[in-house]
Amino acid sequence: MGQLDTNLQALLDKRKQKGRFRSLKEYDTRAGSGLTDFSSNDYLSITTDAGLREAYVSRIASEPMVLGSTGSRLLSGGTPSHRLLERRLADHFDAPSALLFNSGWDANVSFFGNAPQPHDWVVYDELVHASVHSGMRASRVAADRKVQFLHNDPESLAEVLQKITTESKKNAGKTKPTIFLAMESLYSMDGDFAPIPSLLDVLDVYVPRAQQCVIVDEAHSTGVYGSGGRGVVDALGEGTTRTGSGRVTVRLMTFGKGVGCSGAVLLASETVRSFLINFARPFIFSTALPLSTVFALESAWDFLGSSKGETRRALLVDTINYFMDRVGPLLAFTRPTILRLPDPTPVPFPDGRTLPPRPAAPIIGLLSPTPHALSAFLLERGFVVRPVVPPTVPPGGERVRICLRAGIDLGALDGLIRALAEWVKLKLADGEEEVRAKL
Template identity: 60%
Template sequence: MTELDHRLDRLLEGRKEKNRFRSLKEYDITSNSGLVDFSSNDYLSLTSSSSLRRNYLGKLASTPSIFGSTGSRLLSGCTPSHSSLEKRFEKFFNSPSALLFNSGWDANVSFFATVPQPNDWVIYDELVHASVHSGLRASRTAVERRLAFNHNDPKHLEKLLKRMQNTASSSNDSSTIFVALESLYSMDGDFSPLPALLDVLEKYVPRKRLCVILDEAHSTGVYGDKGRGITHALGEEGGFDEGDTRRRGKGRVDVRLMTFGKAVGCSGAVLLCSPTVRSFLINFARPLIFSTALPHSTITALECVWDTLQSEEGDQRRQSLMSVARYVHTLLDDLLSRTPPGILHLPPDPMIPFLTSPNLAPKPGSPILGLLTPNPHALSAFLLDKGFIVRPVVPPTVPPGAERVRICLRAGMDKRVIEELVAALAEWVDIKLAEDRSVRAKL
């Protein structure tokens, strides 16, 4: 062992002592394995769609180039297929411009590392994705001009804006205020109260100085008409000056991130923005400039996925997912109503009343459930023994005291399997209650 290995090993031991050690887990989720996967982000079960598979293989057979893209977008990787897909996304998402990235991480890092300038402000929900923080660490924006507000809390956002008002709203201040949000948060499985947050911003920040960025990673393909996302469903896409002839939307969300590694079942991402922001990123975003572009096989796969999302099958899969989510919440509500919060509980109700747009089912369910427990590793192991893959989530991914197991739902899940999972959770609760009674009896 080298000295480097010794030093790193000591750091790893420290993580083990804090019960935060991570390792790769390999699971066999084939039909004969007996395991049911409740950890996948494949919300629409598109990865097992036989019609999508047939469409993809058929298109591959007639595609001249399949492997690789041969270079970055600035070299040889900007092919007609890449540009055509971006044009499709512009039209589908009602955006004036679109730019493909190799991942949502790359897109967020690219935007937040380059677009905010030294005198600008960046305000963000405290639970926004780690990629935003990584981008800001590389940003030229002053640290004291990066402010977090309490998760999903319009009142705390208002307090921040009031404190900034003297500096940020002076008549000679030309700085931009960037606001980073997510539509559906991946750990708590709760929706952003987007209209309320936008109302607060509209009250305190001149429109010309505001740039709202919404990460729709967990809502792409799932919510809104044909899976266009929550921004589109609420009519908030757009956010460009009235005199801009390229404006397509009249909403207050300027930049949207749609990712392809979750419900879409592929890889990559697209940033929906103004043509100027797109051009700026092409010139300054290092993850874009120095990365080989998405391979042709992925571009073809994305075209096929969007064929499915825009079809009757896509509608059926979205409806199925919402049905599964409502059923699970009903069963869990009953279990948790008689379970002490110190053993198992959910964060506040993720079904936000404002999501009643005609393009969204009333009070749509979340496919993500973060079941908080002080024993996430033990509960995960218990559920695995029962045949369910449910992964623990511990600090630093979540704050200390917010340890949990994370349950992800998918379209087409059998009710019987869901009932068996909840029954296993009930058994766990009974075991912990018995342990607590035993401890109290000995005192």
């Protein structure tokens, strides 16, 4: 073994000792495999839709070029198909402009790595995605001007903004800073929605609109919520539109989850778009999205914007409600140290809004002190449910993460509930006979 491998192996061994070792596992969950997928982000089961497949195949049959894009967007990869898709998405979301990225990761790294300037502040929910952190790390904003607030907590945000306002007053007269506020619409681990209007109301108290830049990452809600799959911000009427209304200035819509493809689009002003084209290295120095993906995205958005998309979104809500109606009673009997839902968000979603409250999210984290063992137990019974451990979640937040999909077989949902009940029974201690009888 060379010195490099020796050094790296020592680090891997340390990670193994901490129970944090990652390895790749592949499962065949196609029909007839005997396994049901409860881990993918294909929330609308769009990737296996026969009609969409047919539409995509006939779309590419009419194109002379269907593989790669041959270069970066600034060179040969800037095809009319890419631009047409951007225009279409800008229209669909009523956004001032749209810029495609190869992934949501690239989009966040590009935006947070370049848009905030050294005199600005970046305020972010403590649970924002790793890509936002990578972007912030690459930015020229000093560490003490990047400040987190407690997850989904308007009071914590107010405290942070109060401090920033005091600090900014000391530097009055210098260039006015922009205060960036970063959050996700639907968080990927706890399956909880951000109280977006409440957080924006707090921002309005402390920061004049002209100095705000709110960015909402809709990775887990793109295609899945709102009319035409336009997402949570649109459903709330908070997105900045072409006529200028709406407090969320930048939206990140990704295509690898509910849209069933890959890539992402950043919806922002023309100036932000032009700035990223000029300065964002992941955009400038990488081959553009392959044409095969651009055409797949056209077909996927045809589907999502049609009545088929609406039907699928409604079916997903039915599926979630079916599962929650059954897992709820099970958890009510179960000692929380065996299995429990994450703590409820400190702030309930505002009443009277068009969005469903937390349980109508397709992501259900079940906290367990032994997620690897629980995942293996479920796999033996035909259910692919993946464990999530630190550092992906904070210590103590170990869990299995159940992802529901529209149209998932109800028999499989019942089976998963039975398997969870079996697991709970195994973990019951002596003296818990009353609980055992209820399961």
